[in-house]
Amino acid sequence: AEHFEWGAIARPEFIALWFLALSLNTTFARNSLADDGAAKYMMTRNDRDARRMVLIPLIGSLIGPLIWFIPSMAAAITHPSLAGEFPLLRYANEAAFLVTARDVLPQGMLGLLICGIFAATLTTMDASVNQGTGIFVRSFYLPVIHPTCPERRLLIVSKVVAGCFGALIILLAVVVNRYRSLGLFDLLNQLGVSLAIPLALPACLGLFYRRTPAWSAWSTVLIGFAASYTAKFLVTIDVLNAVPGLGGPHTPEESTVFSIIATVVLVVASGTTWFFFTSLFYDRSTPAYRADVDEFFHRLSTPLPPDHGRSVQENHAFPATVGKLSLAYGLFVALFVLIPNSLGGRLCYAAAGGSMCLIGGLLIRRYGRRSGEPAAPEKAVAKPGQNIA
Secondary structure, three states: OHHHOHHHOOOHHHHHHHHHHHHHHHHHHHOOOOOHHHHHHHOOOOHHHHHHHOHHHHHHHHHHHHHHHHHHHHHHHHOOOHHHHOOOOOOHHHHHHHHHHHHHOOOOHHHHHHHHHHHHHHHHHHHHHHHHHHHHHHHHHHHHHOOOOOHHHHHHHHHHHHHHHHHHHHHHHHHHHHHOOOOHHHHHHHHHHHHHHHHHHHHHHOOOOOOOOOOHHHHHHHHHHHHHHHHHHHOOHHHHHHOOOOOOOOOHHHHHHHHHHHHHHHHHHHHHHHHHHHHHHHHHOOHHHHHHHHHHHHHHHOOOOOOOOOOOOOOOHHHHHHHHHHHHHHHHHHHHHHOOOOHHHHHHHHHHHHHHHHHHHHHHHHHHHHOOOOOOOOOOOOOOOOOOO
16 A cells, blocks of 8 residues: 555645646647647547547547556656666666556557657657657748748758658767666656647647737747746745745655646746737738738638538548558457467457458448549639639
């Protein structure tokens, strides 16, 4: 029972404030167009499908923590001396998840787990790199550096920028891993509140408040970065002792948690204040910019008609291809039942491979026969004052 006494790590006041700070961070990050996951809501055929799309992150948020936290929590009981088992790791508790997986998974499935971790990381990173490349090329390089750049050259520039971004990410990962002074969990939380909130704050507030000039977003990001950097020097042990109810002595975990809490408070307070302060300069914006803002909010508040997207034949080739790949991977995983394991271990492989085969078969049955059908021509939509023959 002592393994679940959080008071030994940090006082309940710190844990509650830490929870509120990370909840605020997640609220801003997930409710803005800056989040990678927001793109899925813009790819649906109508508003009804967009609402149904919410079920994916909702179910993941309920099931995900059980998958991530329970193995690590169990390792505190089954492997109380991880530092002795992994002496080369700077933070031995980071091996908790894998050491539990090694103990409970059947022989050979740990390799599949590691492949899945790398695959999930790569799919997230390449989407982020492509997003950053698109923003840089279309929003900075084309309008500022080379307005008359042809599309073919833009493609070459995009590839070069994507390669540079990828190399930069790898370099930063190596540098951070070498010089970091926090565990991986605390480090990711600190980076999240220091980098994610400044980026997500104007992208979230801008969905609800329109009277800000064109420079409001990027200036708010800079203010947020400055606040997160300043918090590193302002948040000292003396400041922590001055907060009522949070006086010392403090455990190392409490000091780390308070740093995260203070960063969130400073970034949100300064960024929000600056964002609404810039609205004083909205009336000085150009008429073209204000017209674009009005059009954006008009389109944002206009529901899609129920028959939106029916004028164009859906592309069935992609889901059919995904189905074929799922079927092939499922059959490959199902062959792992031949690995010497207990009956339960063999059933794990049969369930994993069988579920992939089932999903692949359903996709092929639903879309395979239609993948070769030509797409119907898109219906032209007349703009106001335009006559389409």
